[in-house]
Amino acid sequence: MITQMEEQVFDRIESEVQSYARNFPVLFNKAKGSYLYDEDGNAYLDFLAGAGTLNYGHNNPVLKEKLLAYLSEDYIVHGLDMHTVAKRNFLNMFEEVILKPRNMEYIMQFTGPTGTNAVEAALKIARNITGRTNIVSFTNGFHGVTLGALAVTGNSHHRDAAGIDLPGATVMPYDGYMGDGVSTVEYMEKQITDSSSGVDLPAAVIVETVQGEGGINAASFEWLQELQQFCRKYEILLIVDDIQAGCGRTGTFFSFDEAGIQPDIVTLSKSLSGYGLPFSVVLMKPELDQWKPGEHNGTFRGHNPAFVTATAALDHYWRDKTFSNEVKKKGDIIAQAFDAIADKHGSEWFTTTGRGMMRGLVCNSGKLADAITTEAFKQKLIIETSGADSHVVKTLCPLTISEEDLRKGLDIVAAAADKAVAEAKQKGNVA
Numbered sequence: 336m337i338t339q340m341e342e343q344v345f346d347r348i349e350s351e352v353q354s355y356a357r358n359f360p361v362l363f364n365k366a367k368g369s370y371l372y373d374e375d376g377n378a379y380l381d382f383l384a385g386a387g388t389l390n391y392g393h394n395n396p397v398l399k400e401k402l403l404a405y406l407s408e409d410y411i412v413h414g415l416d417m418h419t420v421a422k423r424n425f426l427n428m429f430e431e432v433i434l435k436p437r438n439m440e441y442i443m444q445f446t447g448p449t450g451t452n453a454v455e456a457a458l459k460i461a462r463n464i465t466g467r468t469n470i471v472s473f474t475n476g477f478h479g480v481t482l483g484a485l486a487v488t489g490n491s492h493h494r495d496a497a498g499i500d501l502p503g504a505t506v507m508p509y510d511g512y513m514g515d516g517v518s519t520v521e522y523m524e525k526q527i528t529d530s531s532s533g534v535d536l537p538a539a540v541i542v543e544t545v546q547g548e549g550g551i552n553a554a555s556f557e558w559l560q561e562l563q564q565f566c567r568k569y570e571i572l573l574i575v576d577d578i579q580a581g582c583g584r585t586g587t588f589f590s591f592d593e594a595g596i597q598p599d600i601v602t603l604s605k606s607l608s609g610y611g612l613p614f615s616v617v618l619m620k621p622e623l624d625q626w627k628p629g630e631h632n633g634t635f636r637g638h639n640p641a642f643v644t645a646t647a648a649l650d651h652y653w654r655d656k657t658f659s660n661e662v663k664k665k666g667d668i669i670a671q672a673f674d675a676i677a678d679k680h681g682s683e684w685f686t687t688t689g690r691g692m693m694r695g696l697v698c699n700s701g702k703l704a705d706a707i708t709t710e711a712f713k714q715k716l717i718i719e720t721s722g723a724d725s726h727v728v729k730t731l732c733p734l735t736i737s738e739e740d741l742r743k744g745l746d747i748v749a750a751a752a753d754k755a756v757a758e759a760k761q762k763g764n765v766a
């Protein structure tokens with residue numbers, strides 16, 4: 336039994352900076368597959384999955400078995416960046432299962448364990464290689480909250496917390512930001528080539544193919560190709576931040592696998608370990624690997640238990656297209672369910688967005704989205720919002736979720752949407 340006094344420890348001692356805990360005020364204890372369990376054993380269907388860290392579900396049995404065996408035999412847990420068998424196995428597996436079948440040639444850098452560490456390293460590489468300082472980022476982009484990554488992040492809530500200027504970045508409109516039929520790459524090219532535009536030639540462009548925190552905006556493959564052409568033309572490095580959209584979330588291992596582009600630099604994190612163990616890497620074209628030994632450092636660069644679970648995940652899920660096809664199929668189920676909600680209530684209330692299992696129900700206000708996720712939580716579904724006004728209800732459910740649980744969660748969202756719209760109409764908040 337956890338006493339009231341013990342629970343209040345979160346108010347007493349934990350910082351006000353808490354965020355997810357506020358939206359889901361329950362004391363969680365256990366987790367398995369697509370479910371979280373509170374201290375009393377109540378089950379919550381998890382459509383957030385550690386913000387996309389648990390693509391293979393909580394405590395995935397295949398990964399857990401390897402991890403437990405590794406720990407019980409006293410294999411190395413922390414070895415700085417020294418060579419270990421676990422690291423060798425991971426590199427071999429990544430090369431065999433991910434790089435070779437794609438004809439990709441990348442060098443892998445192990446950075447500090449969080450996504451923002453990988454982004455910082457990627458930006459340093461681009462600046463050091465090109466000798467330029469400016470980085471182009473996009474409206475609604477999110478890349479982490481350390482100062483370098485924050486400078487290329489759009490969200491003012493996060494930016495304002497920096498406490499100092501965030502230099503070295505220029506924001507350009509993402510695909511679709513200026514409405515249909517406007518090529519934002521053309522606009523960018525105009526700015527870059529005009530010596531009086533006030534925009535310096537950038538070292539790199541950093542982009543998410545589907546914007547996770549920024550509202551599940553999905554760039555078209557044509558736009559991504561245009562963007563790559565533009566980068567090549569002006570010798571600007573193309574960085575794809577695949578921290579959230581990668582590792583299968585959009586239906587392929589890399590979110591750009593079917594987009595016809597070959598980024599110069601790729602960042603991966605969130606679901607890379609597959610088990611919720613912190614793990615981040617930067618992939619770079621071989622000619623970009625001009626680091627001097629130890630120049631970019633970090634105590635936790637590549638954590639051995641994360642190598643073990645990441646290796647198991649690649650081995651189990653990515654050797655053929657079975658899993659990928661499953662994810663695409665479930666992505667279609669989500670898209671159909673969200674489209675049905677939008678069709679029922681009309682586009683003045685909802686539109687839909689996203690790709691693969693990274694989908695968004697775009698609400699006409701943050702209030703409406705909040706009403707939906709709050710009601711969903713009452714029905715024991717954990718689902719979050721994203722976007723500038725937190726107005727997009729987003730699915731980040733485990734990719735391994737059963738169709739039955741997926742439909743169960745989507746039905747809860749649909750019912751919550753009905754209720755939220757009815758209440759908004761009653762209050763006179765007609766769209």
Ligand SMILES: *Cc1c(COP(=O)(O)O)cnc(C)c1O
Nearest residue numbers: 449450451477478479547578579
């Ligand atoms: C989450 C995220 C990051 C930052 O990762 P952290 O582990 O929170 O530092 C960077 N880029 C994208 C696209 C993300 O979704």
